[in-house]
Amino acid sequence: MAKVQVITDSTADIPKDLVEKLGITLVPLKVHLEGQSYLDGVTIEPQEFYRKLAESEEMPTTSQPSPVDFVEAYREAAKDGETDIISIHLSSSFSGTYQSALLAQSMVEDEFKVTVIDSKTASYAIGMIVVEVAKAAQAGHSLDECVAVANRMIEEEQVYFLVDTLEYLQKGGRIGKASAMVGSLLNIKPILSIDREGVIFPIDKVRGKNKANTRIIELLKQNTVSDRSYRAGILYTDNREEAEKWAERLQENIPSLEETVFAEIGPVIGSHVGPGTVAVVLAPVQE
Amino acid sequence: MLQEIDANVFTQMIRAGAVKLNSHVEEVNALNVFPVPDGDTGTNMNLTLTSGVREMEKKAASSSHVGTLAQALSKGLLMGARGNSGVILSQLFRGFGKAAADHETLTARSFAEALKRGVETAYKAVIKPVEGTVLTVSREAADKGVLRSRQTEDITVVMEAVLTEARTALEKTPELLPVLAKADVVDAGGHGLVLIYEGFLAALTGEEISYTPKNETKKPAQQLETLGEIAHRRSAQSRFDPAAIEHGYCTEFIVQLSERGGKTFEEERFRSEIGRYGDSLLVVADDDLVKVHIHAEHPGETLNYAQKYGSLTRIKIENMREQHSAILENAPADPSPAEVDPKEEPAEKKPYGIVTVAVGDGLTDIFGSLGVDVVIQGGQTMNPSTEEILQAIDGIGADHVIVLPNNKNIIMTAEQVVDLVEVPVTVLPTRTIPQGLSALLSFNPEETPESNRERMMESASSVQSGEVTYAVRDSQYEGGQIQEGDFLGIREGEIQTVGGSLMATSRGLLAKMLEDGADVTTVLYGRDVTDAQVKELTDFLKRNYPEVECEVHYGGQPLYYFIFSVE
Structure with missing residues (x-):
């Protein structure tokens, strides 16, 4: 039976040790800031990026990998002639990355098989899916089984995020249904999520950070059941301390939490949500 | 006899009633339960009645039919109604007008019956009628009038009985409503009604009373012109693009329904038939008057059609293509003062419009930033009328309009508008500015009106509201004496702290509101507060409640130094 190779893009924001351990292939997107172009997570690291961003007067822009970038990654993975490829990517509503991967797939389809999946989400919410699929692949599961894991994860995952300001989402054109809240004079904290079409929407609006945190915990509790255990991802930008506090809150409130992964939001996603963003991903552990 | x-x-009776009330406005205002600069009952009733009299006067020259005059009075009261007492007054005369509609003259009996009918109408209009208010006074007086009218045909005698009973009922209002007893006052609305009845009797006995309204603060809203304004605001596009003008003549007129026309007239059918001649159609039917505004290419045909129903008056036809450049020049100069942000109307109707009531430039900006379409300037001291709310709703051109009154005394007026406009309207009974702000956070344009109502009210009820103002007269409250000029800290309508120092009173109120902890405190400071005072209060919050997030905004409201929102 062919083995399965998992490929994703740099916006999955998977911690480096997991990438190595699970043998995941990353295709980087690009980020452009003040006339310089960087390969996401390759030629620029998150903390360096946030430092530059703080000093920059411009908003950063980002671009998707070209189909050729994907073709190269696919060829490299398939060179032993007995590998199936599963390629999981950033929501097609945010980026052309998925489209680019589909094009690459059609360019190599006569040679070997690639299954491209639209995660309908972003950052470590993709990462968590990819990690679970990679674990299944490493355990020797078939391509179909790996695809099933991916689909279940997409279905069952919940993600909530808090941005410090809606400015980045708005300027980058990824604000989705949260646009109505731009420009409010009150300090409104929108709790954002990503819907099934992969579009950002405000799940609730509250005043101030305290209430936002309380509300996210409430939402997480509402959507968990006592007879399943869960794994969490805490996503942060330049605010690791905030992430640590979130880990404590999750420990206190989700009793059946099996694992918590800290994931640093990389330059590309960071360009669109802005510094100060924190997010929580939660998914049930697959049986 | x-x-x-x-x-x-x-x-003469109505005029005399209005004069009597008008000359005692301050006396009625002074009966406010709380000594705060609040929506004043006397002022509200007076403005309401003045609006009614104005409508009646328009008919007085041409009609000698009491029913017609009573209906005109009723219409004017309805449109001018402001404050709860104004709304109830308008309902009293609405019922009266209906009962009198077919009477060219009234006998003692039919007069008393009409008063009684008014009382029934008013009780129905109030969701939870409270005894010990103007309702009780009107009911007992009317009952007595009906009784007396069975014994005598003398109208003066009946009116005397009505007035005497109204006075007796008024004196008893503190027994029925403890809050009145505590403040040692009788019901203000009831007192206003007694004054009107005193005027009625004076007119009957021939006492000299001249009608000179002096307390008018608002210009009469010219119905027809208002119609045009609304219609033109709706079709902003045609104002800015002459090529888009399909129907070139703005046509306005009033149909005075003939006897035959009145019988065959059906508003819906009229609307759809006349609508074929053009667009921007607005039709307001009111008994025997039908006001029409339409943009038509052939205005003559429109007039021919309408003339089938009666005679036409106040015909105004303007060539909009010719006018176009002139309108463009004038347009920026005439935005309604109520509009937050006179942005261009989208050609598509939006699903929701939001109207709220607040006073102060800062508050207006904050509400605007939260997506409110129209902030009607008013609130504590100036309650808007039915007509003002109605115009705000009509001007938005949305499929559904949500109204946030933000004051207990404006809720009824807003609710009254629901039946007067074609657009479905949801009135959320917000009683304070913080409740209104909080409700807006839960508004979601993609949800149904029912779901929005539920979410927004839940949100409104999750916030504590506080305000700091001053006493307009000596009084007492549970904690002791209040001197005129004292500062008052009020939470949810209850006086909590009283003192001679603004800052100490404010701190005291905040301390009470924050007793059980909170996540966020918002301070909205008024126009009479200094930067140093704002800083002092902010420092106090930071020092004593470091775990509570604190947000400070300029509200710009008069009379209320601070408005606090704790959640």
């Missing part, structure tokens, strides 16, 4: 109220007597 006077056995008949004819048109002349009727108008």
Whole structure:
């Protein structure tokens, strides 16, 4: 039976040790800031990026990998002639990355098989899916089984995020249904999520950070059941301390939490949500 | 012995009632339960009645039919109603007008019956009628009038009975409503009604009363012109693009329904048939008057059609293509003062419009930033009228309009508008500015009106509201004496702290509001507060409640130094 190779893009924001351990292939997107172009997570690291961003007067822009970038990654993975490829990517509503991967797939389809999946989400919410699929692949599961894991994860995952300001989402054109809240004079904290079409929407609006945190915990509790255990991802930008506090809150409130992964939001996603963003991903552990 | 109220007597009675009330406005205002600068009952009733009299006067010259005059009075009261007492007054005369509609003159009996009918109408209009208010006074007086009218045909005698009973009922209002007893006052609305009845009786007995309204603060809203304004605001596009003008003549007129026309007239059918001649159609039917505004290419045809129903008056036809450049020049100069942000109307109707009531430039900006379409300037001291709310709703051109009154005294007026506009309207009974702000956070344009109502009210109820103002007269409260000029800290309508120092009173109120902890405190400071005072209060919050997030905004409201929102 062919083995399965998992490929994703740099916006999955998977911690480096997991990438190595699970043998995941990353295709980087690009980020452009003040006339310089960087390969996401390759030629620029998150903390360096946030430092530059703080000093920059411009908003950063980002671009998707070209189909050729994907073709190269696919060829490299398939060179032993007995590998199936599963390629999981950033929501097609945010980026052309998925489209680019589909094009690459059609360019190599006569040679070997690639299954491209639209995660309908972003950052470590993709990462968590990819990690679970990679674990299944490493355990020797078939391509179909790996695809099933991916689909279940997409279905069952919940993600909530808090941005410090809606400015980045708005300027980058990824604000989705949260646009109505731009420009409010009150300090409104929108709790954002990503819907099934992969579009950002405000799940609730509250005043101030305290209430936002309380509300996210409430939402997480509402959507968990006592007879399943869960794994969490805490996503942060330049605010690791905030992430640590979130880990404590999750420990206190989700009793059946099996694992918590800290994931640093990389330059590309960071360009669109802005510094100060924190997010929580939660998914049930697959049986 | 006077056995008949004819048109002349009727108008004199109403005028005299209005004069009597008008000259005692301050006396009625002083009966406010709380000594705060609040929506004043006397002012509200007076403005309401003034609006009614104005409508009646328009008919007085041409009609000698009491029913017609009473209906005109009723219409004017309805549109001018402001404050709860104004709304109830308008309902009293609405019922009266209906009962009198077919009477050219009134006998003692039919007059008393009409008063009684008014009482029934008013009780129905109030969701939870409270005894010990103007409702009780009106009911007992009318009942007595009906009783007396069975014994005598003398209208003066009946009116005397009505007035005497109204006075007796008024004196008893503190027994029925403990809050009145505590403040040692009688019900203000009831007192206003007694004054009106005193005027009625004076007119009947021939006492000299001249009608000179002096307390008018608002210009009469010219119905027809208002119609045009609304229609033109709706079709902003045609104002800015002459090529888009399909129907070139703005046509406005009033149909005075003939007897035959009145019988065959059906508003819906009229609207759809006349609508074929053009667009921007607005039709307001009111008994025997139908006001029409339409943009038509052939205005003559429109007039021919309408003329089938009666005679036409106040015809105004303007060539919009010719006018176009002139309108463009004038347009920026005439935005309604109520509009937050006179942005261009989208051609598509939006699913929701939001109207709220607040006073102060800062508050207006904050509400605007939260997506409110129209902030009607008003609130504590100035309650908007039915008509103002109605115009705000009509001007938005949305499929559904949500109204946030933000004051207990404006809720009824807003609710009254629901039946007067074609657009479905949801009135959320927000009683304070913080409740209104909080409700807006839960508004979601993609949800149904029912779901929005539920979410927004839940949100409104999750916030504590506080305000700091001053006492307008000596009084007492549970904690002791209040001197005129004292500062008052009020939470959810209850006086909590009283003192001679603004800052100490404010701190005291905040301390009470924050007793059980909170996540966020918002301070909205008024226009009479200094930067140093704002800083002092902010420092106090930071020092004593470091775990509570604190947000400070300029509200710009008069009379209320601070408004606090704790959640």
